[in-house]
Amino acid sequence: MSLKNKKLFLLDMDGTVYEGGRLFKGVNEFLGYIESSGGQYIFITNNSSRSVKDYVKKLSDMGVRVTEKNFFTSVQATALYLKEHFDGKRIFCMGTSSMVEELRNSGVDAVTSTSGKIDCVLAGYDTELTYQKLRDICYLLHENRDIPYIATNPDRGCPTEYGLVPDCFAICEAVNYAVGRRPLYIGKPDRFMIDCAVNMSPFKREQALVIGDRLYTDIAAGVNAGVDTVCVLSGESTREDIEKSEIKPAYVFEDIRELLSKIRE
Numbered sequence: 001m002s003l004k005n006k007k008l009f010l011l012d013m014d015g016t017v018y019e020g021g022r023l024f025k026g027v028n029e030f031l032g033y034i035e036s037s038g039g040q041y042i043f044i045t046n047n048s049s050r051s052v053k054d055y056v057k058k059l060s061d062m063g064v065r066v067t068e069k070n071f072f073t074s075v076q077a078t079a080l081y082l083k084e085h086f087d088g089k090r091i092f093c094m095g096t097s098s099m100v101e102e103l104r105n106s107g108v109d110a111v112t113s114t115s116g117k118i119d120c121v122l123a124g125y126d127t128e129l130t131y132q133k134l135r136d137i138c139y140l141l142h143e144n145r146d147i148p149y150i151a152t153n154p155d156r157g158c159p160t161e162y163g164l165v166p167d168c169f170a171i172c173e174a175v176n177y178a179v180g181r182r183p184l185y186i187g188k189p190d191r192f193m194i195d196c197a198v199n200m201s202p203f204k205r206e207q208a209l210v211i212g213d214r215l216y217t218d219i220a221a222g223v224n225a226g227v228d229t230v231c232v233l234s235g236e237s238t239r240e241d242i243e244k245s246e247i248k249p250a251y252v253f254e255d256i257r258e259l260l261s262k263i264r265e
């Protein structure tokens, strides 16, 4: 299906619509085009340290018109996964207080204490991590070798103004060195988030388009879900990376502005 017929736009944020606090040129025009053509845009993020409210504020501050409906985070995806597979069960969470609060608000029995019966262990990108939390998760994973163990997102590092800091995967690898167990990861590149976003929308899979700057998360998630993909060169990937990679986007553009001009052609 051609770009002109796309209706559901699933956008990555960092490196795709902004860098640091700077919104890329053409983003607001692009979102305006989507609205005026009867489409829908959703920002899909693997970052599990921030809540949807934080993102609404961040993008609003940059001058983008958004509400909570325009976001889908790995925490929201994890809540849906937990309701599907562990409904009514007690979930031990190693994550930020905003992650725990968001899970509780969506009906998950999220606990941060190891006492009592625990049915599943969850790790997130915990920017409030302490050694005690690492001890607690190791205790649970040693105590019950078969306990289901999941994590919000498989990102190795999270970009900051001075470079990468340990994200969820790096934290889980520290745990793995101690206990010899790795979690099942929910976020991109798994297809789960893309599937949820398509299913929650009024549109068909063929009408969806995944737009992102990372091949092994954004583009891979789209490919895994059978959705067309656009790789923008405004973030991490270069044309050379795309040539070398086995993960191929359907389209490559310099940035959102070029994507918009191609759709309008």
Ligand SMILES: [Mg+2]
Residues within 6 Å of the ligand: 012, 013, 014, 015, 016, 212, 213, 214, 235
């Ligand atoms: Mg990105």
